[in-house]
Amino acid sequence: MTRTLKPQPLTAQAFAPFGDVIEAGPAAEQRAINYGATTRFHDLAKVDVAEDSGEPLISIFRSSPIERPVRVKIMERHPVSSQAFMPLSDRPYLVVVAPPGDLDPDAIRAFIAAPGQGVNYARGTWHHYSLALDAVSDFLVVDRGGPGDNLDEVELADDQQWVVDV
Ligand SMILES: NC(=O)N[C@@H](O)C(=O)O
Numbered sequence: 001m002t003r004t005l006k007p008q009p010l011t012a013q014a015f016a017p018f019g020d021v022i023e024a025g026p027a028a029e030q031r032a033i034n035y036g037a038t039t040r041f042h043d044l045a046k047v048d049v050a051e052d053s054g055e056p057l058i059s060i061f062r063s064s065p066i067e068r069p070v071r072v073k074i075m076e077r078h079p080v081s082s083q084a085f086m087p088l089s090d091r092p093y094l095v096v097v098a099p100p101g102d103l104d105p106d107a108i109r110a111f112i113a114a115p116g117q118g119v120n121y122a123r124g125t126w127h128h129y130s131l132a133l134d135a136v137s138d139f140l141v142v143d144r145g146g147p148g149d150n151l152d153e154v155e156l157a158d159d160q161q162w163v164v165d166v
């Protein structure tokens with residue numbers, strides 16, 4: 001019998017144990033620039049990629065919609081860097097995470113990210129790979145390039161898996 005995980009709305013407070021929420025919202029420091037023509041929502045997330053001669057990479061991930069029911073069978077982490085996803089589409093997507101450290105399958109949480117909300121996984125935060133919903137979705141991704149292995153993956157045993165109620 002697979003257990004069900006109900007996603008919660010993505011907020012900076014709820015996501016704090018896992019990283020940052022990237023959004024042009026009222027909580028951000030706003031700076032008027034370009035002679036007032038632009039508002040800079042300043043310093044929204046910690047880009048942590050310099051470990052072991054790492055350098056920042058900017059990529060676009062084009063993710064196919066995940067099949068339903070969404071079953072969480074695998075989790076991954078990047079032990080030496082953060083990884084940020086900013087949606088380029090105008091549709092919600094799914095974020096599945098667990099706190100850094102030894103993976104506790106019971107600590108896995110799911111969030112529905114609204115259009116305009118990005119996430120920045122802090123170094124070592126367990127997460128499911130990019131989960132697009134309903135249509136092919138593009139994400140701008142900021143993460144680390146450089147030497148060393150920066151991807152740990154864990155396959156969950158059947159009784160550790162979750163089905164996400166989305
Ligand atoms: N493997 C890879 O580059 N992508 C994953 O890290 C992911 O979180 O989608």
Ligand code: NI
Binds near residue numbers: 076078083
């Ligand atoms: Ni990742």
